[in-house]
Amino acid sequence: MSVKPARALKSRHLLGIDPLTPGEIQLILDTAEQMREIAKRPIKKVPALRGKTVVNLFLEPSTRTRFSFEVAEKRLSADTLNFSASGSSVEKGETLIDTARNLEAMEPDFIVIRHPHPGAPHMLAKVLKASVINAGDGTHEHPTQALLDALTIRLRRGSLEGQVVAIVGDLQHSRVVRSNVLLLSRMGAQVRVAGPPSLVPLGMEKLGCQVFYRMEDAIRDADVVMMLRIQLERQERMNFPTVREYYDLFALTPERLKLAKKDCLVMHPGPMNRGVEIDSRVADGPQSVILEQVTNGVAVRMAVLYLLAGGRGEPVTD
Amino acid sequence: MSRLLIKNGRVVDPSQKLDEGLDVLVVEGKIARLAERITDKDAEVVDATGLVVAPGFIDVHVHLREPGYEYKETIASGTRAAAAGGFTAVCCMPNTNPVNDNPAVTEFILARARHAAAARVYPVGAISKGLAGEELAEIGEMVRAGAVAFSDDGKPVVSSYLMRRALEYSLLFDVPIVDHCEEPTLAGRGVMHEGAVATRLGLRGIPAAAEEVMVWRDVVLAELTGARLHVAHLSTAGSLAAVRQAKAKGLRVSCEVTPHHLAFTDQAVAESNYDTNTKMNPPLRAAEHVEALVEGVLDGTVDCLATDHAPHHGDEKNVEFDKAPFGIVGLETALPVTFDLLVVKHRMPLSRFVACWSTNPARLFRLPGGTLKVGSPADITVFNPELRAVVNPEKFFSLSRNTPFAGKRLRGWPVMTVVGGKVVYRRA
Numbered sequence: 001m002s003v004k005p006a007r008a009l010k011s012r013h014l015l016g017i018d019p020l021t022p023g024e025i026q027l028i029l030d031t032a033e034q035m036r037e038i039a040k041r042p043i044k045k046v047p048a049l050r051g052k053t054v055v056n057l058f059l060e061p062s063t064r065t066r067f068s069f070e071v072a073e074k075r076l077s078a079d080t081l082n083f084s085a086s087g088s089s090v091e092k093g094e095t096l097i098d099t100a101r102n103l104e105a106m107e108p109d110f111i112v113i114r115h116p117h118p119g120a121p122h123m124l125a126k127v128l129k130a131s132v133i134n135a136g137d138g139t140h141e142h143p144t145q146a147l148l149d150a151l152t153i154r155l156r157r158g159s160l161e162g163q164v165v166a167i168v169g170d171l172q173h174s175r176v177v178r179s180n181v182l183l184l185s186r187m188g189a190q191v192r193v194a195g196p197p198s199l200v201p202l203g204m205e206k207l208g209c210q211v212f213y214r215m216e217d218a219i220r221d222a223d224v225v226m227m228l229r230i231q232l233e234r235q236e237r238m239n240f241p242t243v244r245e246y247y248d249l250f251a252l253t254p255e256r257l258k259l260a261k262k263d264c265l266v267m268h269p270g271p272m273n274r275g276v277e278i279d280s281r282v283a284d285g286p287q288s289v290i291l292e293q294v295t296n297g298v299a300v301r302m303a304v305l306y307l308l309a310g311g312r313g314e315p316v317t318d
Numbered sequence: 319m320s321r322l323l324i325k326n327g328r329v330v331d332p333s334q335k336l337d338e339g340l341d342v343l344v345v346e347g348k349i350a351r352l353a354e355r356i357t358d359k360d361a362e363v364v365d366a367t368g369l370v371v372a373p374g375f376i377d378v379h380v381h382l383r384e385p386g387y388e389y390k391e392t393i394a395s396g397t398r399a400a401a402a403g404g405f406t407a408v409c410c411m412p413n414t415n416p417v418n419d420n421p422a423v424t425e426f427i428l429a430r431a432r433h434a435a436a437a438r439v440y441p442v443g444a445i446s447k448g449l450a451g452e453e454l455a456e457i458g459e460m461v462r463a464g465a466v467a468f469s470d471d472g473k474p475v476v477s478s479y480l481m482r483r484a485l486e487y488s489l490l491f492d493v494p495i496v497d498h499c500e501e502p503t504l505a506g507r508g509v510m511h512e513g514a515v516a517t518r519l520g521l522r523g524i525p526a527a528a529e530e531v532m533v534w535r536d537v538v539l540a541e542l543t544g545a546r547l548h549v550a551h552l553s554t555a556g557s558l559a560a561v562r563q564a565k566a567k568g569l570r571v572s573c574e575v576t577p578h579h580l581a582f583t584d585q586a587v588a589e590s591n592y593d594t595n596t597k598m599n600p601p602l603r604a605a606e607h608v609e610a611l612v613e614g615v616l617d618g619t620v621d622c623l624a625t626d627h628a629p630h631h632g633d634e635k636n637v638e639f640d641k642a643p644f645g646i647v648g649l650e651t652a653l654p655v656t657f658d659l660l661v662v663k664h665r666m667p668l669s670r671f672v673a674c675w676s677t678n679p680a681r682l683f684r685l686p687g688g689t690l691k692v693g694s695p696a697d698i699t700v701f702n703p704e705l706r707a708v709v710n711p712e713k714f715f716s717l718s719r720n721t722p723f724a725g726k727r728l729r730g731w732p733v734m735t736v737v738g739g740k741v742v743y744r745r746a
Contacts, residue, residue: 018518095637117638118520119592126591138640140520175520202523203514237506 002159003187005030009307013125013132016141017182025150025187031303031311032151032296038075039298048306049078054110055103058135059085059096062114064270064294065135065144069112072301081108100124110305113137131308139173139234144304145269146179148297150187152289153224155296156265161188166218166260167209168250169228169277172199172239176269177228181207194218195228195250198239215250222260226267227252227278243276253279257287265289321345322739323358327366327700331373332673333689342371344696347739352692366700369733372672373690374406374697376679377649379471379496379550379574379624382408382439385426386415391629391717393427394434396649399627399716401743403649404732406697407438407687408627412449413472419444419455421463428464436742437735438697440466440685442496445484451476454483461491466683469496471550474532476502481536485545494546494572494682499532499557500524500600509640511584511601519588521639524601530556537564540571548682549573551626553600555610562619572682574624575611577648577655578722583608586722587639594635594642595722598628612659615674616666622678625652629718647716651709651723653701657730661703668703675699698736702745705731 006023017025038046054073058066066082073080081103085091089099096115103111112133113121118140125132136142154160165184167177171193184191185208193204194212205211212218219225230246240246257264266278266288274280283290322344329340329352341356342349377400383391391399393410400408410427412418418427424441431439443465444455449472457468468488475481475497488495505528510516512523533549537560540547549561552573564571578598583605587596596602603611614620628645635642656675660666676699680688687697706729711719735743 095633097636115638117640119639122591123638138520139522178518178520201517202512203517206514207518 002161012308014143014304014308015121015125015132015134017143017146017179018141022186025147025183028147028300028303028307029151029154031307032147032299035299035302035306036296038302044075045077046075047077048311049073049076049309052078052110052309053081053108054078054112054305055081055083055108056112057083057100057103058114059090060114060116060136062136064297065114068294068297069135069301071298072305075298076302076305078305096120096123097127100128104128104130109309133304133308136175138175140175141179142175143179144297144301145176146183147304148293148300149180149226149267149269150183151296151300152267152293153265156289157223160184163189163223164192164221165189165224165226166192166194166222167226167228168194168215168218168252170199170230171195171204171228172201173231173234174228178207180226181209185209192218192222196240196246216256216259219256220259222264224265224267225252225257225260228269229271229273230277247276251277251279252282254281254285257282263287267293269293320739321358321361322696322736322741323356323361323363324366324371324698324700325356325363327369327371329371329690330668330672331690332669332677333373334691337669342690342698344736344739347696349690349692349694349696352690364734368704369700369702370668372699372701373676374687374735374737375404375653375675375699376407376685376687377405377625377627377652378409378622378679378683380408380410380627380649381413381629382410383629384414384430385423389717390631393430393439395715395717396627396629397431397435397437397439399647399649399714401436401735401737402715402732403651404653404699404701404735405437405649406699406735406737407440407685409440409442409466409683411442411469411471412444417444417449418442419447419449421456421459424460424463424465437737440683442467442469442471444468445470445475445495446480449473451480454480454487457487458491461493466685467494467496467548469498469550471496471498474498474500474502478535478539482539482543485539485543485547488545489543492546494548496548496550497532497536498550499529499536501528501531504528504531509597510587511603513584513604515584515588515604519592521587526554526556526603526607529554529600530560533557533560537561537569537571540564540569541567544570546570547572551576551579551600551624552620553579553603553611554607558610558614558619565619572621574622575615575620576624576626577652578646579603580608580611580615580659581655582722590722592639593722594637594639595646595720597639597642597644598626598646599644612664615660616664620674621682623652623656623674624679625649629716630720632719635720646720646722647714647718650714650716651721651728653732654728654730655723657701657703658728662729696736696739699732700734701730701732703730705729705733707731
């Protein structure tokens with residue numbers, strides 16, 4: 001049973017996966033599949049967002065996501081403005097609300113925000129006329145990452161329904177795991193998570209997953225293994241003894257990967273800490289779809305921008 | 319001097335086990351007579367038909383912010399907010415700038431109060447110098463200057479040694495030691511209650527255990543010392559269990575609960591989409607804790623209610639949730655929030671409700687008031703148990719507007735507040 005796509009998105013913001021219905025998720029993924037084709041054309045551009053202005057407000061370091069959004073915006077013919085914390089008014093002590101209001105005075109249509117604090121996009125959405133897209137808010141959500149992960153699985157497997165997806169690593173500090181658990185469980189996948197007990201947040205299972213402490217129990221017979229980066233910069237205090245011991249217990253090695261299904265996909269949202277949570281032989285191995293994830297990221301972000309701009313589920317033409 | 323006659327009200331005074339229709343005559347700032355159908359030609363007459371007439375409500379946990387943070391609140395504005403909320407007296411916490419850790423600051427507060435306050439002000443002195451948690455402040459000197467209790471509120475007394483000494487030393491004056499119970503290494507940099515809601519919102523959690531560990535420690539020290547321990551803003555089921563056990567043992571342990579910890583769960587943070595007016599310390603707790611707190615108020619384990627009125631400027635709150643200061647204002651919403659919840663919804667007897675806001679705090683903090691006995695100061699709270707109104711922060715007397723109750727329709731509003739025989743508030 002596949003989910004029927006919604007005809008349009010209800011909200012003009014994308015603040016997280018949590019507010020989305022399965023139909024809306026399906027609509028975004030279906031639209032993203034069409035968007036993939038644009039990248040294969042000799043002229044990789046459609047006029048869908050011509051005359052629209054997008055501000056990329058990145059207040060936390062990011063390479064992949066920022067570039068991915070920018071490419072997506074440009075392929076849709078939007079005008080883009082890039083803002084980063086260093087060398088900006090933020091360093092002079094301006095508050096987020098004031099920064100956003102000033103940007104809004106220039107009448108952008110979209111604000112794509114990456115921010116170290118959970119809820120920052122929600123705060124902007126309450127006061128701005130522009131559509132707000134959450135490109136990662138602290139340890140809360142990263143909805144376009146989960147959408148691109150879902151698209152990657154779907155393209156390889158045809159459907160998310162019934163897929164056994166194991167997500168392993170620093171669950172406490174990961175926005176990727178929150179968005180992925182919400183999305184995948186909503187779309188009928190069976191989600192397992194594993195990590196050191198000291199990095200499993202309370203009530204994690206209520207997001208829609210089964211919680212394991214031992215990695216082996218989570219990845220056994222899995223269709224997909226998704227590794228999370230150990231977020232050394234977000235550990236206020238050490239929550240596990242050493243990186244060495246972490247590798248020992250939680251890294252995805254070729255030996256461990258054998259526990260999963262033979263054709264199990266290996267995913268990672270990047271940036272990878274090679275030799276910490278993932279062994280290079282796996283990261284670069286035949287089961288890895290890590291670079292496909294990056295490619296699909298552009299298509300998903302194009303779909304999100306297109307749909308939030310009022311696009312409906314019909315084919316994109318030029 | 320003026321005479322005031324409050325006629326036809328329902329007088330609820332737990333200190334005299336009174337709950338009946340009586341007139342109250344106030345002469346020269348004191349309760350002169352309580353009887354049916356008093357007539358007095360010279361008195362200003364107030365018709366209190368349908369209203370409850372109670373001994374003045376006392377809020378033992380308020381931050382008046384003066385000296386030092388007058389842009390958030392002053393003794394004048396805070397006590398006006400108190401009067402408008404039905405309070406005739408407040409105890410103000412010492413985390414001002416400079417800290418109220420010496421008699422000069424205590425005297426300053428009392429001098430400002432004499433000059434500008436609408437309600438009585440009872441300073442709470444600091445336990446430790448500068449709230450640094452290291453050396454005892456001059457508790458004796460501050461008692462002499464007028465401090466009624468001691469607390470490092472806003473911060474816990476981390477050192478168990480210092481807490482023991484503070485409790486022991488307090489025996490000399492028989493004043494309560496009020497602790498903000500929070501084990502800081504467990505609380506970490508948390509911003510809301512640790513649990514499923516925090517996990518979903520990606521916010522760092524403050525576990526219930528951070529409070530409970532400290533409450534249990536304090537109970538142990540209260541037993542060791544025999545001193546009077548008062549647990550400020552108690553917020554978890556486990557803390558309540560500790561207090562219950564202490565009381566069963568006959569220890570001199572008491573506690574307060576705030577209106578917001580009874581009225582909201584941690585779900586409010588999610589429902590409000592990270593509204594910083596749902597951020598306070600201790601944080602709004604999960605439903606099982608809130609249910610236990612309501613139960614504790616109803617069964618009497620909780621001695622009194624207190625607001626933890628914590629004014630902050632709008633600019634300070636209009637930032638990311640992580641960055642916002644903890645705390646909300648409470649004086650002007652406390653009475654209807656708790657009346658609506660406890661008396662209307664949970665059918666708490668009115669006399670017990672009045673005791674929680676008046677008689678009990680007066681007894682625990684040894685304050686004048688909490689009674690309408692003839693001869694006592696005429697501190698009177700009159701409220702309308704039927705009046706329904708919507709909370710409008712724009713109309714607050716407080717300088718700050720940081721409330722999660724904005725827009726809520728509540729029942730049971732104060733209509734007149736009398737301090738020492740003088741009407742300090744009358745609802746328009």
